[in-house]
Amino acid sequence: MTPSTSSRRTLVKRGGAALAGLSVLRLAGPAHAFQTPTGGEVVPWLDQPEPNPVPEAIVRQLDWERLDSWLTPPDQFFVIKHYNEPALTETDWRLEIGGLVERPMTLSLADLRARARHEVAFTLECSGNTGLPFFAGGVGNAAWAGAPLAPLLEEAGARDGGIEVVFWGADAGEQTRGEVTITERFARSMSLADALGSDNLLAYEMNGAALPSLHGYPVRLIAPGWYGVANVKWLTRIEVRDSRYQGHFMARDYVTIREEERDGETVWTFTSVARDRLKSAPAKVTKRGDGYQIMGAAWGAPIAGVEVRIDDGEWRPATLGEGAGEEYAWAFWTLDWGTPDPGEHSVTSRATAADGEVQPAPDDPFLAAKTTYWESNGQITRRVRIA
Numbered sequence: 001m002t003p004s005t006s007s008r009r010t011l012v013k014r015g016g017a018a019l020a021g022l023s024v025l026r027l028a029g030p031a032h033a034f035q036t037p038t039g040g041e042v043v044p045w046l047d048q049p050e051p052n053p054v055p056e057a058i059v060r061q062l063d064w065e066r067l068d069s070w071l072t073p074p075d076q077f078f079v080i081k082h083y084n085e086p087a088l089t090e091t092d093w094r095l096e097i098g099g100l101v102e103r104p105m106t107l108s109l110a111d112l113r114a115r116a117r118h119e120v121a122f123t124l125e126c127s128g129n130t131g132l133p134f135f136a137g138g139v140g141n142a143a144w145a146g147a148p149l150a151p152l153l154e155e156a157g158a159r160d161g162g163i164e165v166v167f168w169g170a171d172a173g174e175q176t177r178g179e180v181t182i183t184e185r186f187a188r189s190m191s192l193a194d195a196l197g198s199d200n201l202l203a204y205e206m207n208g209a210a211l212p213s214l215h216g217y218p219v220r221l222i223a224p225g226w227y228g229v230a231n232v233k234w235l236t237r238i239e240v241r242d243s244r245y246q247g248h249f250m251a252r253d254y255v256t257i258r259e260e261e262r263d264g265e266t267v268w269t270f271t272s273v274a275r276d277r278l279k280s281a282p283a284k285v286t287k288r289g290d291g292y293q294i295m296g297a298a299w300g301a302p303i304a305g306v307e308v309r310i311d312d313g314e315w316r317p318a319t320l321g322e323g324a325g326e327e328y329a330w331a332f333w334t335l336d337w338g339t340p341d342p343g344e345h346s347v348t349s350r351a352t353a354a355d356g357e358v359q360p361a362p363d364d365p366f367l368a369a370k371t372t373y374w375e376s377n378g379q380i381t382r383r384v385r386i387a
Contacts, residue, residue, distance in 0.1 A: 040286035040293070046344065046383040050134040057081060059214065061137030064283045067297070070322040070332065071121070071207055072140035079214045080126055080138070082186055082249070083173030086234045093218050095202070099166075099239035102157035109218050112147045112202055119145040120201065120224065121329035123299040127227035127254060127273040130281075130380060131373030139281075139299070141323075141330050144222045146203035150196045153238075158192055161242040165195035167221050168237040175248050188230050189245035190223070190274075199224035199328075202235065224328045227273050227375075229254050256374045276300045277377035278359050280351035282308070285337070285384050292337040292386070294318075294347055299330035300377065301353035306333040309348045310340070318349070340386050348381040 042065050052058050059079035062072065090109045097105040121143050129138030153165070169186040176182075201222040204211060211217040216233030223230045229249060244250075254273040259266060280298035296318075298306050303324065307315040316335060323331035333349075350359045360367055362378035370376075 040288035043285040077140040083171040086170035100159040100162040115147040123330040131376035144203040145205035149200040162240040167232040170234040279377040297330040298351035303331040
């Protein structure tokens with residue numbers, strides 16, 4: 001199925017079945033709650049997202065026009081639910097580390113809190129964000145804190161042959177395979193080498209407070225640089241395996257299908273959504289006196305710069321603000337627009353990463369070859385009317 005033949009009904013069905021919450025982060029020093037001045041009147045975008053047809057899955061989205069804090073408050077942070085919301089308590093919760101390990105472990109929340117605490121500012125994005133007409137706010141930035149994962153895996157000691165680590169959540173739901181319906185727990189996996197990355201956290205805090213229930217209380221995985229689906233909420237088990245895990249959210253859903261030409265023949269590739277991609281978005285336009293300012297955010301890689309294009313004009317450099325230089329957190333940017341002509345205008349942004357990568361246009365061949373909505377990181381254009 002190609003984008004031109006993919007029906008809206010199919011997109012809605014996929015959106016309800018599969019969106020997930022969180023992605024990008026880095027172990028660094030303590031994060032600070034930078035504030036961006038937001039004085040002035042917000043000029044609303046003309047192209048508002050369509051009504052959300054799956055509120056049970058996309059529970060909450062970031063409201064771009066309210067964005068005024070570098071750290072997103074939990075009650076404004078996007079929320080995705082694939083299955084139920086588990087009712088876990090600190091008293092009863094335990095985390096098992098097992099499978100192909102020399103020393104299986106069972107840890108309480110107190111055990112994790114007794115270990116070295118690390119904090120990272122990390123921008124989490126759902127891999128389906130901006131891939132559907134009703135889903136444009138699946139991103140947010142928070143300071144996540146908890147116990148580093150790698151030392152625990154090293155203490156458990158992976159046995160020879162262990163190559164994969166599966167992270168199991170407490171949430172579960174029904175999945176149908178042909179004529180068989182099963183109850184499947186949410187789970188995602190990564191290679192043992194990736195799991196041993198020094199930035200991965202077993203997070204129990206968000207912005208200095210205990211994780212809210214909808215964000216995975218009491219503990220979730222935070223995997224820097226990975227899309228939200230990899231950051232498993234309500235974490236209860238970590239399992240080392242000797243084979244690749246092929247559960248629903250690894251091999252069936254969150255899979256990008258891409259058309260490629262090889263030696264004159266069409267080849268279809270299937271890749272599980274994994275690491276975040278470079279992206280930026282205009283957040284809002286504000287009027288201050290007779291002048292206007294455009295503000296936005298860029299994330300997915302260390303940001304070197306952001307450019308903005310008004311209508312069909314030349315690209316103009318924006319000024320980076322809070323978050324500039326961060327490894328895994330978004331950078332805010334602004335552009336003084338001056339006094340634009342009255343009428344409707346389009347505003348497009350594109351980010352450049354520290355390694356020189358440039359956010360692609362929507363018609364970039366690499367993006368155009370996708371037949372699924374995951375990993376849609378093309379340049380974003382918004383429309384506004386100046387009175």
